[in-house]
Amino acid sequence: MTSQTAPKGTTPSSDQIRRAPKVLLHDHLDGGLRPGTIVDLAREAGYSHLPEADPDKLGIWFREAADSGSLERYLETFSHTVGVMQTRDALVRVAAECAEDLAEDGVVYAEVRYAPEQHLSGGLSLEEVVEAVNEGFREGERRARANGHRIRVGALLTAMRHAARALEIAELANRYRDLAGGGVVGFDIAGAEAGFPPTRHLDAFEYLKRENNHFTIHAGEAFGLPSIWQALQWCGADRLGHGVRIIDDIQVQADGSVKLGRLASYVRDKRIPLELCPSSNLQTGAAASYAEHPIGLLRRLHFRATVNTDNRLMSGTSMSREFEHLVEAFGYTLDDMQWFSVNAMKSAFIPFDERLAMINDVVKPGYAELKSEWLFQQTASTSGSVASEG
Numbered sequence: 001m002t003s004q005t006a007p008k009g010t011t012p013s014s015d016q017i018r019r020a021p022k023v024l025l026h027d028h029l030d031g032g033l034r035p036g037t038i039v040d041l042a043r044e045a046g047y048s049h050l051p052e053a054d055p056d057k058l059g060i061w062f063r064e065a066a067d068s069g070s071l072e073r074y075l076e077t078f079s080h081t082v083g084v085m086q087t088r089d090a091l092v093r094v095a096a097e098c099a100e101d102l103a104e105d106g107v108v109y110a111e112v113r114y115a116p117e118q119h120l121s122g123g124l125s126l127e128e129v130v131e132a133v134n135e136g137f138r139e140g141e142r143r144a145r146a147n148g149h150r151i152r153v154g155a156l157l158t159a160m161r162h163a164a165r166a167l168e169i170a171e172l173a174n175r176y177r178d179l180a181g182g183g184v185v186g187f188d189i190a191g192a193e194a195g196f197p198p199t200r201h202l203d204a205f206e207y208l209k210r211e212n213n214h215f216t217i218h219a220g221e222a223f224g225l226p227s228i229w230q231a232l233q234w235c236g237a238d239r240l241g242h243g244v245r246i247i248d249d250i251q252v253q254a255d256g257s258v259k260l261g262r263l264a265s266y267v268r269d270k271r272i273p274l275e276l277c278p279s280s281n282l283q284t285g286a287a288a289s290y291a292e293h294p295i296g297l298l299r300r301l302h303f304r305a306t307v308n309t310d311n312r313l314m315s316g317t318s319m320s321r322e323f324e325h326l327v328e329a330f331g332y333t334l335d336d337m338q339w340f341s342v343n344a345m346k347s348a349f350i351p352f353d354e355r356l357a358m359i360n361d362v363v364k365p366g367y368a369e370l371k372s373e374w375l376f377q378q379t380a381s382t383s384g385s386v387a388s389e390g
């Protein structure tokens with residue numbers, strides 16, 4: 001009798017990719033609305049600037065408009081999503097649908113970010129914005145559970161890097177942490193990168209460090225190594241939003257050997273999480289194709305790489321779609337997916353014991369279950385042949 005082991009290197013099917021437990025650290029609330037919801041909310045609010053009235057056409061418009069090769073033009077599309085997210089009800093609805101959609105896609109843990117300062121034009125206070133979004137996330141978690149999915153969603157509060165409210169938003173994030181049942185788990189800065197170095201907001205980062213709080217910084221997306229260096233060595237970021245340009249500090253020699261510069265070594269040695277967002281990078285010009293995306297090399301070199309959506313609406317994507325692209329480009333298996341998911345869960349901003357429990361009780365068992373499916377397929381086919389031989 002020959003002993004059987006799990007087939008190595010099998011390509012996961014789309015269905016397996018969707019069912020696999022996935023962990024998402026970088027997703028913008030205002031970059032993930034359902035097109036139909038934008039149309040509804042625009043009608044309710046009397047927002048008359050939408051470029052398309054039909055949801056399908058509107059979805060296509062966002063993808064095409066964001067496909068500009070420039071981060072600045074990519075960001076212009078957000079005026080329409082932010083434009084319809086100015087009331088409490090709109091924020092609750094968008095946040096609830098976000099949690100529902102992620103859960104439906106097999107995401108078990110997500111940190112979703114948004115900039116409270118961009119949701120004040122309807123008269124809400126910063127606190128009311130945060131409370132509405134938290135309420136929406138809890139509602140979405142409940143609806144997901146009713147549909148047989150389990151997801152936990154934490155919020156990251158973003159400050160816009162061209163503005164001057166970072167300290168105020170950092171204080172807000174600090175006030176809304178440690179809420180029972182979920183709340184604000186950290187802070188971020190986003191927006192155009194060139195010309196707006198993270199050190200402009202040093203006061204906010206120093207405040208958060210003194211409060212023992214967590215933050216990530218969008219860096220190394222549209223601008224290169226100096227931005228990453230500042231984010232880590234001046235600001236003390238726990239994680240890098242994108243960080244993809246760390247590749248500029250890695251040299252692959254003609255013989256295939258690899259040489260890391262000091263910054264790339266630091267990032268790898270200190271296990272700094274990279275919140276990589278492949279589809280988004282293709283749209284803003286940070287990478288030319290999935291096959292050429294630095295994630296392939298970074299994974300091989302064992303950087304703490306994670307896979308993320310960034311903006312599901314603008315990129316027409318989901319966590320499953322991102323993994324489908326990577327499976328196709330790099331031949332990734334369920335073991336690779338598990339590696340990325342465990343990396344992301346280790347890098348989350350919730351407490352260590354909760355991260356560990358998510359890894360051991362949710363992520364690993366989920367992959368073990370998927371990986372064992374071949375056994376039952378095997379049993380079904382061999383039992384047929386044994387019966388016919390008997």
Ligand SMILES: O=c1[nH]cnc2c1ncn2[C@@H]1O[C@H](CO)[C@@H](O)[C@H]1O
Pocket residue numbers: 028029030031071075078082113114115118158190191192218221280310311
């Ligand atoms: O990839 C990105 N890089 C930098 N900023 C971004 C990206 N995606 C979205 N935002 C910005 O973050 C704000 C809050 O969610 C969005 O309104 C958008 O302006």
Ligand SMILES: [Zn+2]
Pocket residue numbers: 026028190218241310
């Ligand atoms: Zn982003």
